[in-house]
Amino acid sequence: MKYALIIPDGCADEPQPALDGRSPLAAANVPHMDEVARHGVLGLADHVPASMPSGSDVGTMSLFGYDPLQFHTGRAPIEAAAQGIALGPDDWAIRCNLVNVSDGRMASFTAGQIPSDIGRQLIEVMQHACCGDEHWKFYAGVSYRNLLLYRTRDGRAPFSSDTYTVPPHDITDQPIDQHLPMGSGACDLRALMERSEKLFAEAEPNRARTARAELPATQIWLWGQGRAPALEPFLDRFGVRGAVITAVDLLRGMGRLVGFDVIEVPGATGYTDTDYAAKGRYAIDALKKYDFVVVHVEATDEASHEGDAHEKIKALERIDADIVGPVHRYLQTVGDYRILVCPDHPTFVRTRTHSHGFVPFTMCGTGLKHNAGADYSEAAAAATGDIIPAGHNLMRRFMSR
Numbered sequence: 475m476k477y478a479l480i481i482p483d484g485c486a487d488e489p490q491p492a493l494d495g496r497s498p499l500a501a502a503n504v505p506h507m508d509e510v511a512r513h514g515v516l517g518l519a520d521h522v523p524a525s526m527p528s529g530s531d532v533g534t535m536s537l538f539g540y541d542p543l544q545f546h547t548g549r550a551p552i553e554a555a556a557q558g559i560a561l562g563p564d565d566w567a568i569r570c571n572l573v574n575v576s577d578g579r580m581a582s583f584t585a586g587q588i589p590s591d592i593g594r595q596l597i598e599v600m601q602h603a604c605c606g607d608e609h610w611k612f613y614a615g616v617s618y619r620n621l622l623l624y625r626t627r628d629g630r631a632p633f634s635s636d637t638y639t640v641p642p643h644d645i646t647d648q649p650i651d652q653h654l655p656m657g658s659g660a661c662d663l664r665a666l667m668e669r670s671e672k673l674f675a676e677a678e679p680n681r682a683r684t685a686r687a688e689l690p691a692t693q694i695w696l697w698g699q700g701r702a703p704a705l706e707p708f709l710d711r712f713g714v715r716g717a718v719i720t721a722v723d724l725l726r727g728m729g730r731l732v733g734f735d736v737i738e739v740p741g742a743t744g745y746t747d748t749d750y751a752a753k754g755r756y757a758i759d760a761l762k763k764y765d766f767v768v769v770h771v772e773a774t775d776e777a778s779h780e781g782d783a784h785e786k787i788k789a790l791e792r793i794d795a796d797i798v799g800p801v802h803r804y805l806q807t808v809g810d811y812r813i814l815v816c817p818d819h820p821t822f823v824r825t826r827t828h829s830h831g832f833v834p835f836t837m838c839g840t841g842l843k844h845n846a847g848a849d850y851s852e853a854a855a856a857a858t859g860d861i862i863p864a865g866h867n868l869m870r871r872f873m874s875r
């Protein structure tokens with residue numbers, strides 16, 4: 475049996491006044507997704523527990539069949555896995571944003587989309603300042619997205635589940651002093667953040683940025699901490715060998731953590747200009763080698779963050795025509811197969827941000843019943859009454875023989 479999962483990230487949405495009360499998914503022309511729904515199972519799943527922040531790290535973990543309440547430790551360990559950074563059992567990974575704080579407020583959680591080469595120099599300043607400390611290790615990433623590791627040496631890390639940090643994108647324009655780290659190890663994190671303020675004020679790359687009237691990084695912001703999640707390999711859990719196609723680090727990291735191979739596709743950007751057809755072709759190639767192939771497309775989420783319902787519809791139509799259609803046609807030639815289409819979480823065009831709540835899933839193929847006979851949309855999925863409140867159970871159902 476061959477299996478394919480296609481994830482249109484954040485595609486679930488609300489009815490839109492501008493679309494005569496239809497959601498982007500309902501308004502989009504997606505005949506191949508509709509075909510899956512008409513010949514298979516249509517329903518709703520909730521991948522993001524109410525107690526957790528909504529995002530692809532939590533949603534994808536659930537979509538892959540692992541309960542985030544049990545396994546999710548933080549966002550940084552998943553990003554560390556994406557970069558191939560191995561964590562010891564007691565090591566902690568922490569997200570290290572380069573941010574701009576002005577007048578005590580979070581002015582930019584990206585430090586004005588700081589370029590990677592300048593970001594790297596600033597991270598090196600931090601690493602140099604901490605090089606007398608055996609525990610801290612900074613890793614430069616892309617732009618403002620960097621990582622800090624706490625390497626435990628024969629002891630215990632100062633952090634625990636009560637260590638509390640705040641994502642900087644949640645506090646844009648708000649005073650930062652109410653949102654600083656709290657709980658176990660918070661004083662260590664605060665000390666590093668304070669130190670970065672002084673170091674960055676004098677750092678040459680920052681002064682050059684200010685001179686060019688660009689936003690300097692005034693400090694680091696530490697958040698998203700966690701230890702490596704103890705995820706059973708997908709192969710052991712479900713008995714199939716998998717691969718993932720994505721342009722997004724979080725998805726690469728999640729894939730690596732469950733033992734998938736990560737397939738890089740030239741032209742995959744993680745944005746609305748991504749090469750959809752290349753992703754479809756690579757998915758078909760991968761299905762010749764692997765039992766299970768995941769294709770993740772970020773463009774639907776990006777369109778939502780921009781508040782652009784029409785761009786979201788366009789992205790859905792491209793995913794349908796260039797990925798779902800060709801992959802499904804290929805699977806029909808190989809014998810036994812199943813195909814599943816499901817986003818990780820809703821992202822509302824109205825609020826331009828990730829939301830909690832149910833998302834529509836649809837799957838068809840060998841041994842799966844029909845329940846709907848309807849097109850793929852939020853409303854049609856709700857009408858079937860096939861509801862999966864703990865979304866991680868969807869994968870078990872998809873894989874069960």
Ligand SMILES: [Zn+2]
Pocket residue numbers: 483484529530531533775818819
């Ligand atoms: Zn997502």
